Amino acid sequence: MKKIIISAIIFLFSTITFANIKVVTTTTVIYDLVKEIGKEKVKVDYLCRGDQDPHFLEILPSYMLKLRNADVVFKIGLGLELWLQQLIDGSRNDKLKLIDLSTDIEKKEVPTGKIDASQGDIHPYGNPHYWLDPENAKKMAKQITEVLSDLSPDNSAYFQKNFTDFITKLDSKINEWKTKLNPVKGKPILTFHKSWVYFADRFGLKIAGQVEPKPGIPPTPSHNAELISEIKRSNIKLILMENYYSDNAPNQLSKATGVKVVKVANAVYGQSGISSYIQMIDSIVNSLSNNL
Amino acid sequence: MKQILVLLTACFLAVNIYSQSNVNPDISLIGTFNTFTNNVKETPEYGKLNFETPSMELYVDGYLNPYSRATANIAFEEGEFHLEEMYAQILRGLPLDMQIKAGKYLVGFGKINTIHPHAWQFIQRPLFHQVFFGDEGFNDIGATFSFILPTETFYSNLDLGILKGDGLRSTHSHEHESETESDHINLNSPIFISRLSAFFDLDDYTNLEIGLNSSYGAHSKMNFNTLGDSSAEPTVKTLNYLYGGIDFKLKYKPNSYTALTIQGEGLMNSRDVFRQGDIGVNIPIEKSEKINTFGAFILVDYFFSKQFSIGAKYDFTFGIVGDEREFNTSSNDDKNKTHGISGWLGYYPIEETLALRLGVQNLSFKCDDRTQRDSETTVTLQMLFSLGPHKAHPF
Structure with a gap:
């Protein structure tokens, strides 16, 4: 006992x-x-x-x-x-x-003034x-x-x-990622959603606009038309987008201008082969350096 | 009415006064506007484009303290304000991790009943809801005690409730051919509900919820002349009902843009009703009789391209939908039947802030007395908007 x-x-x-x-x-x-x-x-x-x-x-x-x-x-x-x-x-x-x-994060794009829908x-x-x-x-x-x-x-x-x-x-x-992206520093890109500002600031990319006319608002033909002009004017070579968004509108832009659409995972397990944070950033960096 | 207006005013004043505070409740407003036409020749709406008075639901919802929330939903429908829901919930801190919901609310009998119509995929309320719950659904005053069951591999929940019962009783006519004021006795007897539900992740993209529901209680108390003798003292009888229900929802959502939902609910009704028999001494003998009926629906809804949904629903119920119900007395809903087929196309331009729905519903009737009743087809165009931080609807 x-x-x-x-x-x-x-x-x-x-x-x-x-x-x-x-x-x-x-x-x-x-x-x-x-x-x-x-x-x-x-x-x-x-x-x-x-x-x-x-x-x-x-x-x-x-x-x-x-x-x-x-x-x-x-x-x-x-x-x-x-x-x-x-x-x-x-x-x-x-x-x-x-x-x-x-x-502890230094926040970006904190709105000032009244915000509404x-x-x-x-x-x-x-x-x-x-x-x-x-x-x-x-x-x-x-x-x-x-x-x-x-x-x-x-x-x-x-x-x-x-x-x-x-x-x-x-x-x-x-350090490795910075070296890889150094050649494309300052080059303008489009993103689908307004989600890449922290990444772009860190690696020196210039975001020239979004496919969404406003955050969370689906693409519209009139906004696409504006983007076509912007792509041509600024010689934009790439649209960076999360792989869970529909690529219909970016593909239309691609057809009209030849801009490349690069779909990446912005989360771990977001696509096969990405099972860690480091692999995720690796994949994004490689996609950009290979396509810009 | 006056009280509701005062409450409404108080809500807005409170928001204004405490507008700098971060403890404001969430306030949201749902607007609904319907236009419709039908093929029912005897109605004034026949073949015309009819505009319904817009309806509105004003939600005020928030935490009272770390343990509890409160919700009020004031509705404006058919030109009148009424209190649709007002309840408090104790969410945490109770023994057995119980949650308590108390007040006036849509009762958790099945899945659809607790969801407000603006969040349904379809436009018209399921037919068996209209017959067995009434036009506003099963809405009552009381308390529900909710328990998560200790099933480790899947989520299961048991809800037990006690309700005033007016929600069911008030939806039905209290009159019949020979009934006098004295026939009907005020009934002050609670009713009981229970719901057992289980939720399964079938895979990363497919979920299934099944539920079993029951409700029991007295729906009426009446004087019966059991001898058929006009000079005899009447006998007091309580009429009881028992509802049993089953529901399921299967959803396959492979990505953010598409979802396929198959959903169904059914209700078995067993209740005592008033019947008149043969002539006794000098008037018909009055007796109670048990009837057993049921109703059910099944729907398929396919959400595609993030902004569009298309779906169809088949409905069946005992009873004639749209007729005055005589739930407690001379009901004949054990003899008549209504079938319904409906289809819809929904357009959601930006999330759930705005929705346009085009729906068509065909009802056909089968009457036991061989009365011929033409089928009815209604086409409805509905616009919905959602203003403010409305809480997400659960699965």
Whole structure:
């Protein structure tokens, strides 16, 4: 009997000591960063698949089930995941910590003055696509490290080491990406959605306009006509777009002007062969350097 | 009416006063405008383009505190304001992770009933809703207790509710041929509802939800002259009903631009009704009788190009849709039937902010007494707009 009690206590303590932190992330980019930092000490899952538009996620009960068992949920913030609160409410998990990874990010395109729906889907706190700048990924990884360390202080050193390793790896890649994109620096491109400002600023690309007439507003023939003039006038060679958007309008522009349409994943698992943040940026950089 | 106007005014004033605050509730407004024509010769609308009075739903919704939310939905329909819904929900902090919803609301019997008509893919309410719930759906006052069941691999939920019952009772006529004021006795008896639902991710792109529903209670209490003797003391009887329901929704959404939905619901009705029998001593004998009827619909909706949807729905119900219902008394909905076939084309130019729908519905009737009733076809053009931060509709 005594042995059983001792065994039970040992088992209980071992469970507590080695229990994984249960993490849910809104996007696959955060998912990958959490895996890099937490490795086997975390159990991580994501809500929005890499091939889905994170602006719009259907309110599925299975997402509530994921959040129900989680200790912490990480989000991009800045109004990207307007669907998240409904899922959290549905999960009924009153111990769930919600972490907004945008807190340390230097926000771009923060609107000034009154905003309304006539301006399209404007994000009132700034453009939320900051993860496409690898320097911001470092800030996200830092915050993830701090949160995981708070949740599991015993593993703090482990998380810190993983963070340092990741930053080393990422810094080396950033140099490589800069070198690759150096020849196309300053060249104008079009993007489909207004989501590439952080990436373009980091690597020196010039965004001359968007296929969407306003953020979130579907392309129109009159806007396409304006873009055709702009492509010719500014000698634009490339349209960069996320692979979950329809390429009908960009293809029309391509037919009219010869501009190349380059579809890329802006999330991990957004297309086959992209299973990490570094692979994702690699793929974007290669697409640009090969086509510009 | 006056109270609702005061409430409406208070809402706007509150927004104005606290406009700098970040604790404002979300306020949104849904507008609906219908034009239609039909082929029903005896109606004034026959063959003409008819414009309905626009209707409106004003939502006020927000957190009361970290644990609970409140929602009000004030509707303007057919030229009148009424309170469609007003309820509070305790979302977290309760034992067993229970959630409680209390107030006046659309009851969770099936999937469609809790969804407001502006969010349906189709235009006309399912036929069995009209017969068994009424034109406004199953809307009642009460409380529902909701539990997530401990199924690890899929989401399942159990809702148990107790309701005042007026939602069902008020949708039906309380008169019959021989009924006098004294025949009908005020009924103060709650009704009960339950819903068990399960949700499955079949793969990354396909989801299935199935639900089982029930509702039980007394729908009426009446004096019965069981002897058929006009001088005899009447006998008081309570008439009960039992609804059983099943629903499913299967959705295949391979990308942001296309979605195929197949959805269906059915309701089995077993209820006591008033019947007049043979002449007793000097008047007909009055008795209660159990009738068993049902209704169902199934629809297919295909969303394509992000902005267009096309769909079709088949409806069947016992009872004649559009007729005055005599739910509690001399109902004959166990004998008559209505079939409906409808189709629609929806255009959503920019997300859900604006929608245009063209719908056609054909109803055909089968009357037990061999009364010939022509089929009815209605063509409706509907415009909807959504102003403000309206909460996303769940799956």
